[in-house]
Amino acid sequence: xxxxxxxxxxxxxxxxxxxxxxxxxxxxxxxxxxxxxxxxxxxxxxxxxxxxxxxxxxxxxxxxxxxxxxxxxxxxxxxxxxxxxxxxxxxxxxxxxxxxxxxxxxxxxxxxxxxxxxxxxxxxxxxxxxxxxxxxxxxxxxxxxxxxxxxxxxxxxxxxxxxxxxxxxxxxxxxxxxxxxxxxxxxxx
Amino acid sequence: xxxxxxxxxxxxxxxxxxxxxxxxxxxxxxxxxxxxxxxxxxxxxxxxxxxxxxxxxxxxxxxxxxxxxxxxxxxxxxxxxxxxxxxxxxxxxxxxxxxxxxxxxxxxxxxxxxxxxxxxxxxxxxxxxxxxxxx
Numbered sequence: 001x002x003x004x005x006x007x008x009x010x011x012x013x014x015x016x017x018x019x020x021x022x023x024x025x026x027x028x029x030x031x032x033x034x035x036x037x038x039x040x041x042x043x044x045x046x047x048x049x050x051x052x053x054x055x056x057x058x059x060x061x062x063x064x065x066x067x068x069x070x071x072x073x074x075x076x077x078x079x080x081x082x083x084x085x086x087x088x089x090x091x092x093x094x095x096x097x098x099x100x101x102x103x104x105x106x107x108x109x110x111x112x113x114x115x116x117x118x119x120x121x122x123x124x125x126x127x128x129x130x131x132x133x134x135x136x137x138x139x140x141x142x143x144x145x146x147x148x149x150x151x152x153x154x155x156x157x158x159x160x161x162x163x164x165x166x167x168x169x170x171x172x173x174x175x176x177x178x179x180x181x182x183x184x185x186x187x188x189x
Numbered sequence: 190x191x192x193x194x195x196x197x198x199x200x201x202x203x204x205x206x207x208x209x210x211x212x213x214x215x216x217x218x219x220x221x222x223x224x225x226x227x228x229x230x231x232x233x234x235x236x237x238x239x240x241x242x243x244x245x246x247x248x249x250x251x252x253x254x255x256x257x258x259x260x261x262x263x264x265x266x267x268x269x270x271x272x273x274x275x276x277x278x279x280x281x282x283x284x285x286x287x288x289x290x291x292x293x294x295x296x297x298x299x300x301x302x303x304x305x306x307x308x309x310x311x312x313x314x315x316x317x318x319x320x321x322x323x324x
Contacts, residue, residue: 023208
């Protein structure tokens, strides 16, 4: 084993262990914080694979934005701060079987397919900001711009969904239209 | 470095995400597990970009795209989760059974049989709408 492989295995153990803690912990806030550890270890893995720009984007977007959004979601749904024992559904055994089966099939196929494949991480830097930006704005410019429009549409949709002062239930006088809220729907039953 | 190290790590992370999606009750924890699965895909993309020495850096560009889509997905998903919480006061995914198929026909006229095939689904929806208009 080379030094890079040893470091990668250590980082992989950290990423995998914290991922397992994310899906098994009993405390909701701890799950989000273990997610930070897992994403950080994965960003270090990207650095080892010479994808430094992707690593920094991972730190900025995942650790900086997505985990904060998830923490806001936990806070706004008034989740209990301490231990809560109802985080797992009743089909844990079936989920464990499916997860173990997925792992067995994928690892078997990958070991069979890539037993003699080696990464050549030398050569010119393939993952620097200038190299990635050059290919992104030369070969991938149309999907890039489309994705910016998609992100804008998604965030506008999120704002529309989470504002309660717009939409059909805004005016209290109009009681004839049932609206998308579940109260009138379940009250109808 | 051997290709198997990052690829096997990605496969194991994906399996952990699959377990989390299936086993968790809280909708926010399900979203976190989906993020784990997306990260496994990202690790695969970066690995094969470095392995194949792609001239267009396809793997890293697609990794950036997946990160952007994950951000959009989490934003929309959390908005939907908050809307569900506002209407139902719970985000446990196994208690949201409004769209579940029930075995006993509980419609008043019995026309909306739940075990009909998909081709008859439109007629069942029409029947339910007609029942709703009669009320």
